[in-house]
Amino acid sequence: DTEVTQTPKHLVMGMTNKKSLKCEQHMGHRAMYWYKQKAKKPPELMFVYSYEKLSINESVPSRFSPECPNSSLLNLHLHALQPEDSALYLCASSHQSGTTEAFFGQGTRLTVV
Amino acid sequence: GQNIDQPTEMTATEGAIVQINCTYQTSGFNGLFWYQQHAGEAPTFLSYNVLDGLEEKGRFSSFLSRSKGYSYLLLKELQMKDSASYLCAAFSGGYNKLIFGAGTRLAVHP
Numbered sequence: 070d071t072e073v074t075q076t077p078k079h080l081v082m083g084m085t086n087k088k089s090l091k092c093e094q095h096m097g098h099r100a101m102y103w104y105k106q107k108a109k110k111p112p113e114l115m116f117v118y119s120y121e122k123l124s125i126n127e128s129v130p131s132r133f134s135p136e137c138p139n140s141s142l143l144n145l146h147l148h149a150l151q152p153e154d155s156a157l158y159l160c161a162s163s164h165q166s167g168t169t170e171a172f173f174g175q176g177t178r179l180t181v182v
Numbered sequence: 183g184q185n186i187d188q189p190t191e192m193t194a195t196e197g198a199i200v201q202i203n204c205t206y207q208t209s210g211f212n213g214l215f216w217y218q219q220h221a222g223e224a225p226t227f228l229s230y231n232v233l234d235g236l237e238e239k240g241r242f243s244s245f246l247s248r249s250k251g252y253s254y255l256l257l258k259e260l261q262m263k264d265s266a267s268y269l270c271a272a273f274s275g276g277y278n279k280l281i282f283g284a285g286t287r288l289a290v291h292p
Contacts, residue, residue, distance in 0.1 A: 102280065111269055111282035112225065125279060159224055161280070170215060170227040171273075171280050178222075 075160050075174035083182055084150060090177045092143040092160030101143040102171065103135060104159040112159055118143060150181045184208045186283035188270050193289045194260050202255045202286045204270030213273040214246050215280065216255045220266045228255065228268075257288075265290045 073094045082088050092101065099120050104112035117125035118137045132154075134146040143160055157178055163171040185207045194200040206214065213232040217225035231237055231246035231253060243256040257264055270283040 109287075111285050114279060114281065117279060157222075157224075163280070170230050172227065173217075173224040175224045 073160055073162055073172050073174035075158075075177050077177060078175065079178045079180075081180045081182060082147065082150065084152075086150075087146070087148045089147065090145040090158055090160075090179075092145075092174055093141055094162045094172070095141055096162065096172065097140075098162035098164055098172075099140060100163045101137065102161040102163075103143070103145050104161065106157045106159055106176075116145075147179075150179075152181050155180045184272070184274065184279075184281050186270055186272055186281060188268075188283045188286045190284065191287045191289070193291060194257075196260055196262060196290055196292050198260050199256065199258050200260060200288065202257075202268050202270075202288070204253045204255070204283060206251050206253070206270070206272045206283075208272040208274050208281065210274045211248070211272060214244075214253045215271040215273065216242075216244050216253075217269040217271060217282075218266050219269060219285070225269055260290050262290050262292070264288065 076091045101118045103115040105115055106112045114127050115129045116135045121137045132149050136144040157176045159176045160174040161171040188204045215230050216228040218228050219225040228242055229237055229244035231244050234248055236245045241258045246253045267285040267287050269285045271280050273280050
């Protein structure tokens with residue numbers, strides 16, 4: 070199993086809503102990532118979890134709140150988002166040592182209205 | 183700091199060979215990845231180099247020179263379906279970060 074599964078695939082939310090993005094992998098990877106990607110731009114790193122602990126927060130606004138309940142799951146809780154937060158949100162995972170590739174999920178296409 | 187440079191756009195002809203270059207400056211460098219991304223889809227892994235030299239995988243090859251901070255992706259026998267963005271990414275093991283370049287949009291013409 071070399072899959073990273075993200076749900077939902079598409080999400081439309083209002084600026085006052087609270088929603089969560091979910092990511093799951095069963096490859097035994099201990100590093101998990103959230104990236105944000107706008108159209109025609111490269112993925113931008115948001116958060117890195119290493120052994121279920123937040124190791125990197127790339128100065129992401131607090132309206133984005135990550136959570137890693139266990140080694141297979143990664144969530145991104147969303148609250149009071151802005152229209153400019155509309156983007157493709159990508160989850161990825163890799164072996165902690167970084168000696169193999171990072172596998173990406175198919176992403177959640179988020180639209181904030 | 184972290185800096186990854188690659189050309190913005192390239193065009194090539196079906197059946198030809200194209201080389202996409204990437205230069206990087208990153209602390210704690212621990213490997214160089216190439217990903218392919220079609221519009222609206224997630225990046226898919228193409229290759230990984232951690233040691234100097236050439237890695238070949240079918241129609242795709244990737245080269246790394248750590249001393250020069252330089253890599254390239256070589257695509258042979260181009261097909262129309264190879265039209266996509268190609269992302270160079272450096273893994274900073276010290277910080278457990280995978281940082282992407284801006285991507286090169288490749289257009290393959292008949």
